[in-house]
Amino acid sequence: MLNLIWLKSLITVIEQHSFQAAAIELGLAQPTITQHIQKLEEMLKVSLIQRGRSGCQPTEHALRLLPYAESMLRLQDRALLAIQSPTLKVGASSNIGIYLLQPYLHDFLRQQSLEQDKLDLLIDNNPTVADKLENAEIDIALMEWWSPKAGFESKTWKTEPLVLITPMDHPLAKLPSISKSMLAGLDLIGGESGSGTGRLLKTYLQDFQQMPKVTMQLGSTEAVKQAVRAGLGISLVFASSVADEVRHGSLCAIPIEDNALKKSIQLVWRQHPTALQKRPGFVDYLLQDNPQGVYSQS
CATH class of the missing domain: 3.40.190.290 (D-Maltodextrin-Binding Protein; domain 2)
Structure with missing residues (x-):
């Protein structure tokens, strides 16, 4: 299993182009950073960092690993926030987020009490929003298209x-x-x-x-x-x-x-493993004007 601490060290070495600078950035001893990279290399059986006169450079293997490492660390942060400071993250493809969703978002937040979960909005292109939903970086997505996948529920919003x-x-x-x-x-x-x-x-x-x-x-x-x-x-x-x-x-x-x-605007959210878990309140709010929307459960 990939160790998140090792991955953090790898990312920092790549960003800083130096083991010493990475150690300072993370508040660790340089030998510790070196050990983290070595353990990753031993586990993966590939070289990840090349040292040279111009500093440390990632290998092709490291560059392939990098986006997954960053995603894993973001997911860890989301998991901690979900426990410590619950925030509902909504993703919307650009046209929906810019031209359709914001009045609904404003009205929903106006009705929320201070004790209820906070809500953040991310606007990006449709493939990126879909990826972030699958990777648990957002909780709800509104998209111009959606290919049904196991573990998610969807309904046509508009x-x-x-x-x-x-x-x-x-x-x-x-x-x-x-x-x-x-x-x-x-x-x-x-x-x-x-x-x-x-x-x-x-x-x-x-x-x-x-x-x-x-x-x-x-x-x-x-x-x-x-x-x-x-x-x-x-x-x-x-x-x-x-x-x-x-x-x-x-x-x-x-x-x-x-x-x-x-276009049928798709509202998608993660399917909970038990029927006792209610769907997100923002989903209910968006569907209140269209309760009979086309429903899909994957």
Whole structure:
């Protein structure tokens, strides 16, 4: 079994590029740090640190181990906090966390008493949020897609329509809606990778040989909106993400024909081993307006 103290020493040596500096940082004797690294190397049967004139450098094996070591130490911190100072950690993919969730979070916290658990919010891309949920770094996740996994429960929280956004003077801006056949032939600016829009389009346009071509991958909806406003192209986004721009007349949002292109926002939480353990209060709060949402238990 990997020793967390040894892993902490390894991480610190990598960060400090020196056994001596790592020892000072951790308040330990240098021979102790050396012993920790040696024990790790003996256990794993690989070399982890190379000494040189420019200092200590991690080997390829150490670099492979590093993210797992950091995750294990974060998990230890979370375990201690769960006992000593309970905090509910909520993760949300970027579009949900920025454009949908925050009014609900504000209202929920306003109703909380001082004695109840604190709540922290993390916003990141969908794959990162899913990984953090699986690694117990967060307790609840709201995501644009979720592949059911053992040990987790999920429910559809909301369905969010996608709209095509264009500059106000774009030829498509005059249309009341965008048909399937028209959508299939468009060039689109891409936003955040891993959001699931591509797989949604493949399902929606499965009867067409042609698919929209992604001309850029800008990484976020905010960047996409700026690019569209600048006349660099058009894109598909959450309707809620451009509500302000549409209201102020800086962007045009065109619905998809019959409002047929929607994302199901998934609310996911860890399944407790006993039925006596209640699900998190924030989950109940989010579902109170949608108690009959589509339910999945893995």
